[in-house]
Amino acid sequence: MPVAERRQALLDAATTVIARDGVRAASTRAIVREAGMSLASFHYAFESHTELMRHVVERVLVDEVHSVTEVLAGAAELTEGPVTLPELLGAALDGFVAAVEADPAREQAILELHQYALREPELADLVRAEYAAYDEAAAGVLTAAAAATGTRWTRSVEELARYVVTLTDGLTTSWLSFRDPERISAAREYAVAGILQFSEPDPDA
Amino acid sequence: MPVAERRQALLDAATTVIARDGVRAASTRAIVREAGMSLASFHYAFESHTELMRHVVERVLVDEVHSVTEVLAGAAELTEGPVTLPELLGAALDGFVAAVEADPAREQAILELHQYALREPELADLVRAEYAAYDEAAAGVLTAAAAATGTRWTRSVEELARYVVTLTDGLTTSWLSFRDPERISAAREYAVAGILQFSEPDPDA
DNA sequence: GTTACAGTGGGGCACATGTCCCAGACGAGC
DNA sequence: GCTCGTCTGGGACATGTGCCCCACTGTAAC
Structure with missing residues (x-):
């Protein structure tokens, strides 16, 4: 072997x-x-248990970024025929929530590894890099969704993306505590409505 | 002793x-x-280390609920003269964020205790009770703020409150990872804007 | 002063943990 | 067949853990 x-x-x-x-x-x-x-x-x-844990943190967080990016990209590519912005954003958030619901143990493990990494000075950067990747993925979805529906954002996409990531984080912890779909769905709806405020028809489209 | x-x-x-x-x-x-x-x-x-931990979880979570409730109530009572709804909500969220920023170690401890409690079947209910108390506190702020500014909510206050709590959760984890005020402030602004969508002038006021 | 007893300190038990060492197994090359 | 070097299993070490016991203190009651 x-x-x-x-x-x-x-x-x-x-x-x-x-x-x-x-x-x-x-x-x-x-x-x-x-x-x-x-x-x-x-x-x-x-070399040691510490080294193993370092690799575990690295791999799990990177994997999570990949799967989240995949889920979001999959939802965004679901554009069969004319689709509205709220539908697209809702689908993307649904995809995220579905992924969390599908494997709560994994998500809980990720949160624990976050805490673990934040306590280890040399691992803390991995968490920040993870969030930066989330930001990028969310920003990608936002711009793609706007482009696909002839709309544009009235605020910085980066800021909006960070808002979305912050919210998904809250959704995740909420799900892990309650495992209650209803508790999630309302917040999901408000999140979409909140973002839509900052969109407008794109005159160039 | x-x-x-x-x-x-x-x-x-x-x-x-x-x-x-x-x-x-x-x-x-x-x-x-x-x-x-x-x-x-x-x-x-x-009796045992386990019993001590049980009491620690209980006390810390209850204390946190108290201090959050206090902070929110303090922000809501800041109504000197005429104040608008967004100002009130912004002040409440600012109060919350300031509390998190003031003592990050404590907040991190709370998150770790959440995870710890969620792993222990007999402690998991404490976490849910904590969130239920947050929901109630947020709902209280929302109704008080609306009443103080002659507005009313077009959606269930309970649902809006849960949305707010979900968002503050995301803000907390974001702060613990980045310690970046700017990263928070944008999300804070969008949160307020998101909630304001569901308010309207109260004809009875 | 003596007794009784709640309260405390040190030491020790059994077990789990991270790490290491050494004897042996395995397979490739000659 | 034999040797050599890589790889692996079991056992062992030092340390840390939760828990407990026994001897001791201090104090209050008589």
């Missing part, structure tokens, strides 16, 4: 344990047990 | 340790070291 593959297997196992039992429970032994390896194999693939 | 006082001191110490070093570091020994006691004193006041 090549080292690279073993590292991947250990990262997978660590992610599984964290999602199921929390960061607190992700001890070296729990991870190797999950991966079906011995402790020696662990320290053959990784 | 009476038992009740000792328990309070230990709760204080635990809160301090958690805010400074995280929940992960809040071991029994770390807490008694912070409180300047011996291990025996700890187990004289508390």
Whole structure:
């Protein structure tokens, strides 16, 4: 078993344990047990538990950015025939919420890893980079949606995107506490309405 | 030293340790070291570390609800002379954000305790009760602000309140990651604008 | 002064954790 | 077949953890 593959297997196992039992429970032994390896194999693939955790944080956050970007892009490409701006934005937010609802354990793990990373000086930047990527993804959706519906934004797209990301963050934590779709849907509607305020027909379109 | 006082001191110490070093570091020994006691004193006041944590979660979350309610009520009572709805709502949100900015460690501790509580079946209800209290506080501010400015809401105040709470949650996590006032202020402005959509002059006022 | 007892400190138990070491297994090259 | 170097398993170490016990203090009652 090549080292690279073993590292991947250990990262997978660590992610599984964290999602199921929390960061607190992700001890070296729990991870190797999950991966079906011995402790020696662990320290053959990784310098230390700390290094493993660093890679876990990095991989999970990067993966999450990818999947979110994918979900948003998928919703934005759903433009079969004429679509309105609120429909597009609503679909994008629905896609995001559906992804969170589909795998709450993963989302909870991500939040725990955020906290973990924010406590480690050398990992804190990963969280900020993650949010920057979210901002970019949201900005992409906003501009694409406006372009597809002959509208334009009256405010900076970057600012609007940050607002959207802030809101999705709130939606995520709300879902993890209540698991209540109704509690989410109202906020979702208001969010869309809030953003629409800053759009207008594009005279150039 | 009476038992009740000792328990309070230990709760204080635990809160301090958690805010400074995280929940992960809040071991029994770390807490008694912070409180300047011996291990025996700890187990004289508390049945177990688990029981202590249960009380910590309860107290911190209840305290947070109180202080948030206080901040919001304070902002709402700032009605010297004629004030507009957006001013009132903006002031309330500013008060909230200022409280978060003033003590980020405490806010981070609260988020960690949320995660901790959500992992413990018997503590999860505390988080939900906390959010329910936030909802109520936000609803109170919304109705008070509307009444003070001769306006009324066109949507259910409960739903609007939940939206506000969701948003403040996002603002909090955003602040903890970036500590960037500008990043917050834009979202704050959009939030106010978003809510204002659902207000109208009250003909009965 | 003696007794009784709530309260406290130090030490110790059993267990879990991160890390390391060393004996052995495995397979490739000759 | 043999050797050599990579890889792996089990065991062990030091440390940290939650919890407990026993000896001791101080104080209050008589």
